[in-house]
Amino acid sequence: MAPMRGRCNKKEANRGAWTAEEDQKLAQVIEIHGPKRWRSVAVKAGLNRCGKSCRLRWMNHLRPNIKRGNISDQEEDLIVRLHKLLGNRWSLIAGRLPGRTDNEIKNYWNSHLSKKIKQNEEPVRSSRWQEPGTVKTKVQDMDSVAKRSEEGTSKTLEDSKYSFGGDGFFDFSNEDPMNLEWMSKFLELDETLYDFP
DNA sequence: AAGTATACCAACCGCGAGCGC
DNA sequence: GGCGCTCGCGGTTGGTATACT
Incomplete structure (x- = not known):
């Protein structure tokens, strides 16, 4: 061993x-x-x-180019959007925020945003859409589906019921599997996320 | 001023995936 | 194909700073 x-x-x-x-x-x-x-x-x-x-x-x-502290309103908004979309996938979220680390975002979420969100909305399946103990499996399933979609080999989504919140913003539970192509595109870059109001 | 509660953040832990042999 | 090693991720813990009583 x-x-x-x-x-x-x-x-x-x-x-x-x-x-x-x-x-x-x-x-x-x-x-x-x-x-x-x-x-x-x-x-x-x-x-x-x-x-x-x-x-x-x-x-x-x-690491060079690390930003410390002072998360701006724009960054905060982006974190909220990305979290709604991706759940607790901190490394992916951090990848959209130059200079920020997954650990910092995770800490910021846990200490600031989770409370803020809780105040503002009903408890939906935002971050808990992954059942405890199955987090990795589901997340990685999504990755592999996205990958297959990119490769044009996507077959089935029988066990995929992705839901990203109660406002219907991103709810894939009844979606055609081919819509996962959108997800794979997002993983490349979803520019709309950067359109701040 | 002292004690306690809360917030924040750095670091650790356990797990799974990927890779090379 | 199996095994061991490395890496990366997300959850959790523990220490310190700050606020409150």
């Missing part, structure tokens, strides 16, 4: 907040070797951290 598949060694690895020195070492190694092979990056940097910890630190803090 492989030791800790992708997990940090809790006994040996450093844990907790990163120091400036660790940040510097990590940045140096990434500058030379690039942001990949995180485990070897951790070793090369002489950091007593696991690879995924290094990756997280880089992605959320050290």
